[in-house]
Amino acid sequence: MDCLSLVIKPVSGECNLGCSYCFYAGVAERRRAGAAGRMSGPTLEETVRGALGLAKRHVCFNFQGGEPTLAGLPFFEEYCELTRRYRADGQEIVNAIQTNGTLLDEDWALFLKRNAFLVGLSLDGPREIHDSCRKSPSGEGSAAQALAGLHLLREYAVPHNLLCVVTERSVRKPEEVYEFFSALGERHLQFIPLIPQKAATESDEARMDYVMAYASFLISTFELWRRDLHRGKYTSVRLFENLLGMAMGYPPESCDLAGHCSLSPVVESDGSMYPCDFFVDERWLLGSASEDGVERCLGGERAREFVRESFNKGRVCRDCRFSRVCAGGCRRYREGLRPDGRNILCEAFQKFYGYALPLVSEIAADEGALTRIKRFHEGKDNT
DSSP, X not given: OOEEEEEEOTTTTOOSXXXXXXXXXXXXXXXXXXXXXXXXXXXXXXXHHHHHHHOSSEEEEEEOSSXXXXXXXXXXXXXXXXXXXXXXXXXXXXXXXXXXXXXXXHHHHHHHHHTTEEEEEEOOSSHHHHHHHOBOTTXXXXXXXXXXXXXXXXXXXXXXXXXXEEOTTGGGOHHHHHHHHHHHTOOEEEEEEOOOOSOOOTXXXXXXXXXXXXXXXXXXXXXXXXXXXXXXXXXXXXXXXXXXXXXXXXXXXXXXXXXXXXXXXXXXXXXXXXXXXXXXXXXXXXXXXXXXXXXXXXXXXXXXXXXXXXXXXXXXXXXXXXXXXXXXXXXXXXXXXXXXXXXXXXXXXXXXXXXXXXXXXXXXXXXXXXXXXXXXXTTOOOO
């Protein structure tokens, strides 16, 4: 194996916030083994050693939660020491962490900068939108702390991007949300639709209300993105850049557009491994990174079965005119959620793709626009 990207859950689902839409809350407790607690030093060492021994060229360690900073700086210092110990000559290591930002301080900022971490920070938009869902256990909003964390990342020049969940409140305010990030000067964004917590029927009015509002959100945000591109102030939005790359003949970077699952393995804090952050249930337990080893977990029949099953889609998806782009979308948004097996956001994506794909093709043929995007990613765009 040349490359491997591994998600590590150092504190499992433990978090200092209680976000209303969190899909990982309580996941560990629902497993037979119960809550996994915090990752031990030996489990961390076996995980790092196994990953670096398996992937010969490139390994990305992405720490998520819960809230991974709860593991503490000493845990991450130990991790960095282990990567130095087990890294082979010529092997590239990428460090990444997804955080709510509320626990960041100067010591964290210095550490993240010194060790070249890419930080994904969760921020759902203006304070009233963010605070409506992202609250402390006592019910207080977390926007002020998250923005303070963002300020530290900027002050210490820590590379970062923002992840924004499109909530039932923000889905109707695309301009307000986009312009909020623009005013902050943040130009690496990812918008994430709400993850469904239960199955729906075709007559579920509440679901359809969100779905169609999400279609409008995507279209409005796309137009703001396109406006900025043509004005010379470019903002990277993950979905739109993936569509542009696909229009130019490149494979999608985002797995939800690939048409099938690949392994995006997760190591829980007790060492148990799963094929994807969305599938950390008993059925898809691959083994233990600390007891069985990373290579054996990823090379087993359960891992192959997970990938094989992802190719199974209903006829509605196969016959859809957007199948070459959408490919059914993320499996998490399909399995067991609708009677016909379609993506629960299908109508939103059909409307959005019908509007946006011809315009994406125009951008793909626009040398000036492509040059501006290239310069942005090379760090040569100073607007």
